[in-house]
Amino acid sequence: MWRRASRLFALSMLLAATPLxxxxxxxxxxxxxxxxxxxxxxxxxxxxxxxxxxxxxxxxxxxxxxxxxxxxxxxxxxxxxxxxxxxxxxxxxxxxxxxxxxxxxxxxxxxxxxxxxxxxxxxxxxxxxxxxxxxxIPARFFAARGFAEAPSPGWPDRISVGVQAGTAHEAFLKAFFPKAQLMTFADQSALHAAVRSGAATLGFSDGVGIAFWFQSGDAAGCCDFVGGPYLNADYFGxxxxxxxxxxxxxxxxxxxxxxxxxxxxxxxxxxxxxxxxxxxx
Incomplete structure (x- = not known):
């Protein structure tokens, strides 16, 4: 029980994490x-x-x-x-x-x-x-335009979240969003394509890369950030x-x-x- 409460408290701190x-x-x-x-x-x-x-x-x-x-x-x-x-x-x-x-x-x-x-x-x-x-460099959720559901550790299994396999972002999702349906991809291009097509409801990656993808012809204005930045130093430096x-x-x-x-x-x-x-x- 203590470990679960501790994790939820830590998540609440992550959701509120802001620069100075x-x-x-x-x-x-x-x-x-x-x-x-x-x-x-x-x-x-x-x-x-x-x-x-x-x-x-x-x-x-x-x-x-x-x-x-x-x-x-x-x-x-x-x-x-x-x-x-x-x-x-x-x-x-x-x-x-x-x-x-x-x-x-x-x-x-x-x-x-x-x-x-x-x-x-x-x-x-x-x-x-x-x-x-x-x-x-924060981690960010992103989705096709129009997705309005706020990130939550209690997301039901129907919410699929794409992430690149073997990354700190995957480890973070497993630790703090255990109910999300994870979809792993070999690289960022495959992750982008899955979110753009709707195969994955959301993606999770580093904010800089996603922001520059938003400006590319490949994204074609498909997507936007969802929720706020995640700045957990243990995962993202x-x-x-x-x-x-x-x-x-x-x-x-x-x-x-x-x-x-x-x-x-x-x-x-x-x-x-x-x-x-x-x-x-």
Missing amino acids: GSVSAGPDKVTIPLFQNPNTITTAGSIATIRTIRFLTTDDYPPFNFIDQEGRLGGFNIALARAVCLEIKARCTMQALAWENLQDALDRGQGDAIIAGIAVSDKSVRRLAFTEPYLR PGVSIAMPLDRPDLKEVLDEALRRLTRKGTFSEIFLRSFPVSFF
Whole structure:
């Protein structure tokens, strides 16, 4: 009985999970999550000592890091890194490497920080320091337009929910929506097709991927999000941070302060809107 009550309580917390704040912008009220607390009091005395930051990233993970149509490095992470450097009046350089080479390059002193979505984990924190998260990737339900039933752990068996097999999203559904009729798919394309055709009543996946699918010709305006975002760190990670060597507490302090300033000034919101015209929150 205690375990069941505990699980239901945890689910209620998940349903209510929100960023530290959010703002809405534009005629369609795009929700912009704010995970940095702009009111945190700090003594960023090291800012004046950081004159150059050499960022390492990748160029193959749109919309976060990619080569644009003019052959330039762009994306959400790139714009954010440049804004950080402008905010603290530091010279900023960007170098794109293969994902598997990023941490070794940092260890060799080839860069000062990595902005590429390296996961914060028990293993990575033994090797790297991280800023406070500036973004989290929520899980979302989505369905054909017109579906209005709110997500519930008591969904009857008739509600079929599609999910990619072997993912954290599948594990989450099994833990918190045990009565849902799960339909597993080999990849996201098959999941999208099932929801679009009505073979699955709903789908469950990461909000970023679904938001960009909504804008594609393949989706053709078929579907929309249902319910709110799910931000359980145990399943979906603690968020997106900038990584740096463990022996650079000065750089961590400066980057955290810069991110807070960008949040306070609204610069983070501007970058978010340019990168994510369809909000995944």
